[in-house]
Amino acid sequence: MVEFKMEDMALPALFEHARKIHSASDSAVDQETLTKGIEALRICDDRVSKLGLFSxxxxxxxxxxxxxxxxxVPFYLGELIEKVAQDDRIPVLKKSQDQLKEFISICEALELVPEEEIGNSALGATDTLAVQRAKKIARFRRQRAAEAKLQEIRERKERRDRSLRAAALSTPIEVGEEDAQDDDGEEEREAWLTTISLAVCKAFDLLDMLKKEEQMLLAVKEKQSQEGEHEFSREILDERAKKAESWHQKAASRAPLIRPMQPITCATFAQDVIEGRAKATEFHEHKHQPMIFGPASLVGGRLASEREMMAARVFQPGHRLPTMSIEQAGLREMEIMNKWQEMNKKLIEESNSSWHKDGPITASDDEEAAEEKARAWDDWKDDNPRGAGNKKLTPCG
Structure with a gap:
């Protein structure tokens, strides 16, 4: 395979090669490929400067x-330089910021930067927090609009290409008509201007981020120079770890060794009832040992100082502790059930006794009740003849 040197490549081909590396750098690119992309962009930048394409x-x-x-080209170069892995990151940040500032200055000269972004804090001006927040919100909206517009242009181009291919299959294209069908210069110009607008928004965001990162690294470097390297050495950290470990070991040795009592659970209580060792109505006196949280020196309950008392109050569970054990709750439910059964039994006995006192209902009793009901109905019909209630509604009533 023949490898072409970047110096021998034409400017369009070299730019396209660098742009592919920049697009692939969003996912995962090794440092060697990243270095080749930076070199290609530097050659492109040098050629653009020599040709004087922009004024x-x-x-x-x-x-x-x-x-x-x-x-x-400067925007792509600034983004690729920022991803270079280096021990001393401050020079990398400065080089990336220089390229982004150059890109913003060229776009500002060509009237491609919005008015609200002119004089941004990244270029030397100082803004308040409210102004910075308003700029970020407006920048985010412009970025979303540019992305939507690029997607629309891409879909429109794909639809046109499909229609052209379909037309080419049905109607042969004569000589001289190909250029007329592929003439989309206005659309291409609109796409590149939208891409530049999107790059301007990303450049301002990346510039702010790099500036904050540089300030943080400079602050850390200054602190290291003032306090000395011994504060960050491994020996000091190991010594602190040994002191903490020895303190915990001594505290654990001072704490008394108490063997906790075997808790009685519902399962063990039920097994005792089944095997005859306990009765269902028997109440077991069982109290759980309180759980103490915190250092081992607090387990024994020796709160000698105010500090230990405060620590004992702090190291407490974040939930409510139970007020009774599981077997106590089970026994209480069994007691409630026994009372319910006794009450039902009593009600059943009372109902049965009243039924016996009244005696069974015979057929003669049913006949007498039916005759009495019929006589009452006849009496009522005699007192209330048919149509007696509608006399007021008749004209002569």
């Missing part, structure tokens, strides 16, 4: 569509 006296309308993509 401070021009605007975005003066730049041709074919040259718009080369505005992204």
């Amino acid at each position: 401070a006296n021009e605007s975005k309308d003066d730049v041709s569509t074919a040259n718009l993509k080369y505005l992204l």
